[in-house]
Amino acid sequence: MLRVESLQVRYGAIAAVKGVDIAVRRGELVAVLGANGAGKSSTLLAIAGALKVASGRIFLEGEDVASLTPERIVRKGIAMVPETRNVFADLTVTENLRLGAFIHRHDKRRTSAAIDEVMALFTVLGERADQAAGTLSGGEQQQLVIARALVSDPKILLLDEPSLGLAPTIVAKIFGLIEKLRERGMTILLVEQNAAQALKCADRAYVFSLGEVAASGSASEIASNTDLEAIYLGK
C-alpha cells in the first residue's frame, strides 16, 4: 500500500534521512525503530507532507504523493499522529474530532458516525466530549489524537512515538488500542523508541541508524537479533 523509495529529507544542510526504502502492505503493522536522531520521525513527517522531500518518491497505492501538500495527502488517505500530541488545546474534544473529519465535513452523517465510532472505541473521550483538550491527561490526549486521525477514515495510519512521556500503565493501554486497530485491519506505520512493545504488536520492522535503514525483517527476527539490539536499540 505504501512504498517509500530512496527518500531524502534535509534540515538545511543537515541530511536527516539519507535514502530510505520502506514498504507497508495493506493490513500490516510495520514498526520503525532506532535511536534518537535516526531519522524515524522525519521519515513519517515527509510521508505526511509536513516536511519537504529533498529527493525520492513516496507511493500510496501506486500514486506518487511525495510532492503533495499535507492537506492533499490526508485526502489521499494518509493520517498522521505526530510525536508531540498536537491537540488543539483550546478546542473541546468534540471540536478536535470534528476537525479530524474536516475532509468529510460536507457529509454530516458520515462525520457523526465516525465520531460516534471512535468515542465507542476510546470511551474516555465520550466522557470528556465538551472538555477543552488541553485539560486532558497525557494518556487521554494521546487517545484523542489517535481518534482524531481515525475519523478521517485513513487508508494508513502513521503513529509517531505514541508512548512518549506516558506512564507504563497508560503505555500498555495505548498499545492495547493499537493492537485493536490492527485486528480491525488498519494499516499502521509505527515509529517507536519502546522497541520491545513495538515488536510485540508489529508484523515487520525496520531499524534506522543515522538516517538510513540498517536492518529490516519480521518482528520476531528483529527481536531475536542480539547484535541489532545492542547497537541500535540501546540495550
Next chain:
Amino acid sequence: MLGTIIQFVIDVLSLGSLYALMALGLVIVYGILKMVNFAYGELIMVAGYSLYLLNGSPLPWLVMAVIAIVMAILTGMLTELVAFRPVREKSVTAVLITSFAFSTLLQNAALLFISPRARTVPLPDIFTRTVEIAGVIIPLRNLLTIVCAVVLLAVFALILKRTMLGIALRAAASQFTMARMLGVPANLIISVAFAISGLFAGIVAMFWLGRIGSVVPGIGLEPLLVAFIATVIGGMRSLVGAVVGGFLLALIDVSLNYLLPQNLLQFRDAFTFTMVIVLLVLRPEGLVRGPATGQRT
C-alpha cells in the same frame, strides 16, 4: 454628575468599540500567521476613498458603504496574495518588508491618482443626529458604533464557536501545520482571515470617517497604531485580548481627556503610552493569554 458619568461611559464604550474592531482586524491575521499586516491601515484608506469616489452617485449611502467595505475586503485578500503568500514561508523579515511596501504602494496610489489633500466623504444624516439621555446630548453615531460592534462581535464569536470555518480558524491559529495535516487548506484559511480583517477594517472606516469627515492617504496610520497597541496590551494572539485591549486603551484615552488640565491635553498621547509601557512591564505577555501551544507557520 450623572450626566458626566453617562457621557463618560458612552464615550468609552463607543471609542472602545471602534478600537476593539480595529484590534480584532489586526489580530485575526496575526493569530494564524504570527505576522503583522502593516498594510492593515490602508484597508481603512481604501474604504474611505471608495466612499469618496462614490460621492455624487445616486446610490443610497448604505449601498455605498457596503461597496466601500467590499473594496476593503478585496484589498485585504489582495494584500495576502501580493505581499504575504509569495514570501511567507521564506522569512518574517521578508513579510515585514513586503507588507510595508504594499502599504506604501497603496498610499502612493491614493496620492498620485486622487489627491494628497483631504477629501470629504459622504456621510448619512443619522451620523449628525443626536439623542438626549438623562439630560446629556449624545451623538447618535456613538450609539450606532456600540450597537454595530456588539452585533459584529457576537456574530463573529458565534461563527468561531459554532461553524466548521470557525473551528478551522481557531485550530490554524493554534497549530497551523497540524491543522493542515488534518486537511484544513492553508491558503483558503489565510485568505479568509485576510477577508475578515478587511471586513473589520471596512466597518471601522465607516465610523472612523464619521468622526473625521474626510479621507487622506495617511488616514490608516492612527488606526493601525491603535490596533497594534490594543493588541499588544490585550495579548497578541488572543481575540478576546484584542477586544479587552481596545476597550482598555479607550478607557485610558477618554479618562485622560476628562482628567488632564487643558494645558496638558496636548501631551495626552505621552500619558497614554506611558501607561501602556507600565502595563507591559507588569504583564509583558498582555492581559489575556493566547491559544495554547501556538507555533510559527
